[in-house]
Amino acid sequence: MTGQDVNWVFADLARGERAHLTRVRVAFYPEALIIGMPDGAQITWGWNTLRRVRDQADRRIMVLSHKGDPLTRLYLADHETQEFVTRHARSLGKRDHATPLSKVMLWAGGAVASVAVIIFLLVPLMATQLAEILPPEGEKALGDTTFEQIRVALDETGLGGVRICEDPAGNAAMQTMYARLNPDADLPYEVKIHILDHPMVNAFALPGGRLVFFRGLLEEADNPDEVAAVLAHEIGHVVYRDPTRDALRSAGSLGVLGLLFGDFAGGTVALFIANQLINATYSQAAEARADDYAHDLLEKADISPVALGTFFERLHEEHGDAEGIVAHLASHPQMTDRISAAQAAVDPNRTYGTILDAQSWQNLQTVCSGQADASSNGTSPAKKSWEKPE
Template sequence: MTETQSHAPTFADFVAGERAVLTRVSVRLLADGLELVQPNGHSMIWRWAELRAEPDQADKDVLVISRSGDKVARLYLRDKNVEAQLRSSAPHLKERDRAISISKLMAWAGGAAASVAAIIFLLVPMMAAQLAVMLPPEGEKALGDTTFEQIRYALDETGLVGTPICEAPVGNAAMRAMYDRLNPSSDLPYDIQIHILDHDMVNAFALPGGRIVFFRGLIEQAENPEEIAAVLAHEVGHVVNRDPTRDALRSAGSLGVLGLLFGDFAGGTIALFLANQLINASYSQTAEAKADDYAHELLDGAGVSPAALGTMFERLVAEHGDAEGIVAHFMSHPQMGKRIAAAQAAVVESRTYGSVLDASAWRSLQTVCDGSSALQADEGLPDKKAWPGDD
């Protein structure tokens, strides 16, 4: 090998990477690269084509050189004359060494995605199911109480007083009578409390700790008390199966994992919401189907036709249609057509079903959010009983 210059060797600091120790080495410029000679006489050649300049160094007076394919070895060069010769001789000095191949990067990304999927779809639901059983009743009730108040204030347009709770005594007595007629025999660690919110939303849901919430809009939408009883039986099924607590824990875990991945970027909130809906859809659909099965048995045992659970669904399908294809995966409930068919199939042909409330009690329930309903007489209702959860 011949040297490109005849001047005496310069010196630089070298670290091999095995230990954080700098070694003083002599550096000579050769025709095909740099020769590094260590104090023990050992020498090595770094070829011009292998040399890379490391970026973003704090000390601008030092040129830090690495070698393509070597992730740890570094040469710290301060001689400006040698640096100038090196910059003109090393053709790839400013290039970045691609240490990871695309295929390897894709393999790592696939493994990371599989790990996240395992956490979200397997570990989080499993832990949520275990914690829902282990969580003390006081903890569930506290969670349900807090969530209930948050919902009330979120639905209130002013955000100041919260959506009103319908307090008409006769209307609430009708709901109590309906619950007594269903007579759930589950051994829950807490009493079931039923609230009716003065809001036009057509919905009902269960919260952790035994709270069941109806909206005025659902009661107004119903054509008969059996439909409300069917919805009530369905929500009791969720309470019995601890679905509200399990879902709250699962959603918190899933969003927490997704938040760590996506952060708070533009549009990130929407992405997290859609991802969480897709993640929870299959579990929610399973829970809804089980709650429907529970409601069918509870209604049949109370002498109320299980088909009542499907009649309101039929009107919703007629008005809005049923979810098909990818839309169905983002719905928290199974397809309406399947739920209607299941409700009709649960009817025992040889059994005679009756009404859950008489006409007077049904009118009282329909006007439960009307302040004037508090003045109605208690006609048509059974003797008042202490309602679970009442003070």
């Protein structure tokens, strides 16, 4: 096929100035491709200047552009014509200008910045809004699922999850402590307290009003007022729905990352959220707000607010910055300020009581009695949560 043996073939041309197509005639010569316009004008494209435009919706049509005029498009529908052009135009796939590295880095930086804005600004903002309007039933369902995931995640044997301590006297003592604090008027839903037979020194709140304590925290406390202070702090998180907000933020961030790097779904999301809540590090404002709530709740219950600081201070002095309750509630560098705030909340002209009598305190500390061996709870009794691995 040359300009001598085939005079013209029909094609469509888009000049770039307007979106509509113009019907044109095309002739093929050894040196160039000639486009004949309806008004008699001709456009010459040399073979080496032709570039093929990829990613077209209709792959049956060959779309050509010209090196000196990249906005103009020539649409060839005839299969024989396409094969002829492919044989003669040896630079169809060539890129005229390589993208400068500086521009690539600029684009990459913009993409990273966009993701950062979504994860660290938009997702937390949306999580805050959703936490306010999410129905209590939805929060409770999320808390129920996460609670079971936590039990399974902390079970080293894989036999069904860390056991819930069910001694009636010990759980009654915990309920007596809760009743003495009497936070019900502030709560968006009913609170359920669980004690898990695990040596970790920790406690945290879950969405929907679940509070989780570990045996290790009860054993480490010097007196019931320290446990009451931790309980009051966690109730503060429930009052302000911090666990729900944190869970939504984690799930939202995972969704964004899943779109970028692959699917995060099902059990992966649940386990990630469970881990985040076990090791919850809320914002400074959320922690300070929960502390203030705890101070007021303890004061109303005739318990010295200083108990919230003495427990964390003693653990930090003994074990330093580590995992568990030290990292969860007394993380450096806020710890000193938080201890000072607890001390400042004490009324020096008042004589405070204690939250439990001696027998109830003993019952609470032994709530997991008979379940503490490794064979029954699936946990290793040798290490505390803050100990470094060997």
